[in-house]
Amino acid sequence: MSEIVKFLATVLYYVEKKNFPLAVAFKRAYLYNKPRKIDSNLLYDYSKRLILSYYALPQGKRSFKVRYWLENKENIEIKFPNWMEEKLSTLLDINALKGKLKERCVWARINLLKTDIDKIYRELEGKNIEFESDKDFYYMIKIKKSSVRLSSLSIVKDCKLIIHDKGSSLVVEALKPEIGEKVVDLSSAPGIKASLYMMLTENRAEIFLADVDFKRLLKEYSLLKRCGVDLSKIHIIYQDSTKNSVIRSDKILLDAPCSSSGMINNDPSILLKLWDNEKIERFAKLQKSLLSESLKITANKLVYAVCSLFPEEGEKVIEDYYEIAEKPFSNYQSGYSLFKVGEKSNRTFPHTDSTEGFFISTLNLTKL
Incomplete structure (x- = not known):
């Protein structure tokens, strides 16, 4: 538990004080405070949900906020700043939005300037990465499940597959x-x-x-x-x-x-x-x-x-x-x-x- 607390407190520090995007904050924390024997995907999920719950956390030191979140994570709510809650509630289904934010959805684009669709499909299948082709754009795919970091794949490093939101x-x-x-x-x-x-x-x-x-x-x-x-x-x-x-x-x-x-x-x-x-x-x-x-x-x-x-x-x-x-x-x-x-x-x-x-x-x- 202490390793996870230290890791998440580090993520929170980079987001809160350094204004780093979550992906950068996570990468920095993982580099210096990587917990042993804990899946990186689970750590990222925890990091994301912690930041989404930031405005629902009590005042105190970062380690205190993290412990509070870990102890109450099944019940703690996703919360936006008050003014944002009020405004968005008049425009959209804010509860549906918050519910979806808990999920991780990654889109990627097959770069046909450097490869073809079948080659990318075979590469992803060979890595046991679950994906589905998009119904609207033939070059877009949705990554459903992956046990490896997409950024570590050679096809991503070579810009044959580009992380690109639909x-x-x-x-x-x-x-x-x-x-x-x-x-x-x-x-x-x-x-x-x-x-x-x-x-x-x-x-x-x-x-x-x-x-x-x-x-x-x-x-x-x-x-x-x-x-x-x-x-x-x-x-x-x-x-x-x-x-x-x-x-x-x-x-x-x-x-x-x-x-x-x-x-x-x-x-x-x-x-x-x-x-x-x-x-x-x-x-x-x-x-x-x-x-x-x-x-x-x-x-x-x-x-x-x-x-x-x-x-x-x-x-x-x-x-x-x-x-x-x-x-x-x-x-x-x-x-x-x-x-x-x-x-x-x-x-x-x-x-x-x-x-x-x-x-x-x-x-x-x-x-x-």
Whole structure:
């Protein structure tokens, strides 16, 4: 018991004081305080559930909080910050959402620029990894059970299989990728969506990747290279996209910086950064600025997306563009019905789609 307490207290320290994502906090704790003879999958599950219950824990030292959680883990509730509980309760089935957060759902994408579907299926079956192919996208699979860390697999290290949430792939699919077109991505790092776009166009599209962080752009370029993307088709733009330099393109992707509240199923450490709604308001202001600037580009279509559960970052950002907004997918649920533009957008959720929580809407710029 003392080893588990020490381990979980270390995870909590990295999340609480260092602001590390859960995966990074877990990796650090596992490196320095690995308990003996305890399955790593169980440890990760404990770590995730501990962070999900953070706002239900009593005050005190981390070791005290951990002991309290271990003694009451079957009965202790998942809790969001009070303001978040109140807001989400008016928008969705919050109990269903919390129930789903206890589960671990991992999506992965077969990178057809470097391999084929049958090879990946055989590799996973050989490792006794249980998975199922996705009904919507032939290149997506859901990992149901694995006794090994996916990141340790050679096919993952070689970018033949890419850990990629299905909700994120929907953002790219909303653009309806076509061979020969030009696309500008105004907040592109880390590059997972760009690599999918190039895969879907068989490396025969041209993409302009902009980001405000130069180091992230360098990492993005490296990732695209490892993914087998034709780098002659890639143009890197180091810019603050609220002061955009791109003049024209066929299509625009604005997957805007956001609260990342839609990612709490995979990274509950985000909850510790959402103690009030001030962060949401700051992001909403930035998103509106980015969208206004992006509409100065001569293009046919713009896809606006955020990985957020909050309407301030979704419906409220595009409500002024209701007349040109279009719902990207007919087979996915609409946005929040409290907002008129909700009918012209899509939302995904952990408890309904087993994905991260995304808001997606298309703006038909030919109607401007």
